[in-house]
Amino acid sequence: MQFPATGRRVLVTGASRGLGRAVARAFAANGDRVAVHCHERAEEARATLASLDGTGHVLVRGDLADPAGALEVADAAHTAFGDDGGGVDVLVNNAAVNLRHPLAETPYEEWVETWRRHVSVNLLATAHLSHLVAxxxxxxxTGGRIVNIGSRGAFRGEPDHPAYGATKAAVHALGQSLAVSLAPHGIAVASVAPGFFATERVAPRLDGPEGAAILAQSPFGRVAAPEEIAGAVLWLASPAAEWASGTVLDLNGASYLRT
Structure with missing residues (x-):
């Protein structure tokens, strides 16, 4: 069965705002049906849902930090899209936490809890949902696609957010392992590693004292728009990108060059 270019059923986690919203919009504009996932930001997720082109989109809620919650989200998406020949064709693992916790300033109890939270959401939820969908x-x-949202921080280091950098590096490694194991089933798996991009969450940093330094990280003198990252995710999920399975695609405006 040929993997379709449009009309697919797509689950996007953490799609209430920011990059997740941009990714959901990109797939909807492509003619796909989208399951918009959220945990607590239901009102914002409904706004995402209302902004999507086309019809047949759904809202699914659940706490991905809990394995039972991940199962509920996967089941809800599959039920909404229909299991009789339906189900999820594309999974975008976007949900993540990114809490500041520099070692020198963070008490041990807070350090332990912050690491637990990052591992549960950023890494284990990605692994659990990938298993359930794949x-x-x-x-x-039918084959399918899994696209993971990683980070430039997996390579350049995150001194104020070490658990974020570490879990995103693990997400990249997970994606490559799954790319090898799932290829015989027609499932391609890839990751993107964005640098800084503009969202509601980081707007205060861009508008504050460190804004100029953040813009200067790229020789283009700017940060990315979420839509630029979403366009790459859409391509990696396409039939044309099967041979990109296993890749970690840098999207950082030449702000960090791996060798």
């Missing part, structure tokens, strides 16, 4: 793709024999 197993159904395998059972249907």
């Amino acid at each position: 197993r159904r793709m395998i059972d249907r024999g």
